[in-house]
Amino acid sequence: MKRVKFLFLSASLLFIVTAQAQTVDEIINKYVEAIGGKEKISQVKSIYIENSLEAMGNTSPSIESLLQGKGYRNESEFNGMKIVNCYTDKGGWAINPFTGSADAQAIPDEVYNSGKDLIYFGGSMVDYATKGNKVELTGKEGTNYKIKVTKSGGTETSYLIDASTYLITKSLAKGDFGGQSIEITTTFSDYKKTDFGIVLPYTHSTDFGGFVLNYKVTKVEVNKDLDPKIFEMPK
Numbered sequence: 001m002k003r004v005k006f007l008f009l010s011a012s013l014l015f016i017v018t019a020q021a022q023t024v025d026e027i028i029n030k031y032v033e034a035i036g037g038k039e040k041i042s043q044v045k046s047i048y049i050e051n052s053l054e055a056m057g058n059t060s061p062s063i064e065s066l067l068q069g070k071g072y073r074n075e076s077e078f079n080g081m082k083i084v085n086c087y088t089d090k091g092g093w094a095i096n097p098f099t100g101s102a103d104a105q106a107i108p109d110e111v112y113n114s115g116k117d118l119i120y121f122g123g124s125m126v127d128y129a130t131k132g133n134k135v136e137l138t139g140k141e142g143t144n145y146k147i148k149v150t151k152s153g154g155t156e157t158s159y160l161i162d163a164s165t166y167l168i169t170k171s172l173a174k175g176d177f178g179g180q181s182i183e184i185t186t187t188f189s190d191y192k193k194t195d196f197g198i199v200l201p202y203t204h205s206t207d208f209g210g211f212v213l214n215y216k217v218t219k220v221e222v223n224k225d226l227d228p229k230i231f232e233m234p235k
Contacts, residue, residue, distance in 0.1 A: 050219035071231030080106035113153025196222035
């Protein structure tokens with residue numbers, strides 16, 4: 001009898017684990033559909049975005065450039081100084097004069113592992129297994145599903161996905177700011193479908209532990225010709 005109960009319990013636990021895994025994949029599949037679907041995503045070669053960036057009461061331009069699977073570059077300007085963050089399929093680098101140097105510096109491995117999936121439209125959840133990522137449904141927060149993604153380098157990011165739209169409303173990750181480890185919270189809103197057919201958040205805010213950057217998209221071009229050299233680290 002004990003053996004029968006044990007087998008029944010084991011089978012029940014296996015069913016629960018399997019059901020949860022299916023639920024995670026179901027949510028992610030709906031997220032993929034919500035941002036355009038697999039076929040449309042497969043047609044994305046590049047994305048060029050111009051933003052209006054507001055920080056500490058000042059507004060400045062910001063440009064994001066994505067070369068699918070190859071590189072992601074974010075370039076902003078503060079008080080006449082240019083800040084660049086760049087991730088590629090091989091590594092990452094940054095230029096931040098506010099740290100005391102205007103030269104490009106390689107970013108730490110932990111920071112790179114945390115942001116390396118920025119080189120893909122859809123991020124770390126699209127084709128997560130192919131990228132070496134693991135996903136886990138950790139519960140619900142309000143009307144959002146909470147999914148934790150453990151990336152191949154070991155870093156973790158949690159995403160809140162709206163249960164009705166299946167679009168990301170928030171991401172939570174650990175990062176580096178001014179040489180200190182902090183919690184980075186990004187909220188996403190005002191989703192719109194582009195002329196190309198993919199869906200993007202036209203507003204997002206990133207909170208670096210009290211220092212907040214607010215972005216509003218002013219222009220989007222999909223599959224624009226981008227010079228791969230912009231992702232190369234300056235020497």
